[in-house]
Amino acid sequence: MATATVSVPRNEQLPTPATEPKHRRRRGHEEDQQARYFLAKDGSSPDKPELGAEAANEGEALIKAFQTKSGLLYAVVVYKAEAEIQGGSPTLVKRLVRK
Numbered sequence: 625m626a627t628a629t630v631s632v633p634r635n636e637q638l639p640t641p642a643t644e645p646k647h648r649r650r651r652g653h654e655e656d657q658q659a660r661y662f663l664a665k666d667g668s669s670p671d672k673p674e675l676g677a678e679a680a681n682e683g684e685a686l687i688k689a690f691q692t693k694s695g696l697l698y699a700v701v702v703y704k705a706e707a708e709i710q711g712g713s714p715t716l717v718k719r720l721v722r723k
Contacts, residue, residue, distance in 0.1 A: 658720055661685035664696035673698055 661679045668674040675698060679685035682699070689697035703718040 658722060659699040659701050660723075662698045662700060663688055663692065664694050664698065666694075668694065668696060670696070675700070 659682070661682055661684075662675040663677050663679065663685065665674040665676040668676070677688075679688055679697070685697045685699075689695050702721040704721050706717055706719050707714040708717050709715075
């Protein structure tokens with residue numbers, strides 16, 4: 625069986641992947657803090673979600689959902705659509721609504 629070797633000249637550098645910023649903002653972290661958690665109503669499904677009782681936090685919602693027949697829970701984040709004017713033209717953006 626033949627073996628092929630590839631040599632790279634010492635003066636030539638291999639391409640390096642672009643470095644990521646050290647302090648990346650975690651997308652969605654703020655949204656996770658503002659989510660409200662609801663158990664699914666009896667008969668609810670992912671195709672037809674119906675919100676039941678609200679849980680105080682995610683941990684409580686997980687425990688209560690695990691104890692139900694469906695095991696479903698819903699995390700709800702509320703946004704408001706607003707218009708921003710940039711360069712003379714409006715752009716629609718979503719703003720997180722705080723509790």
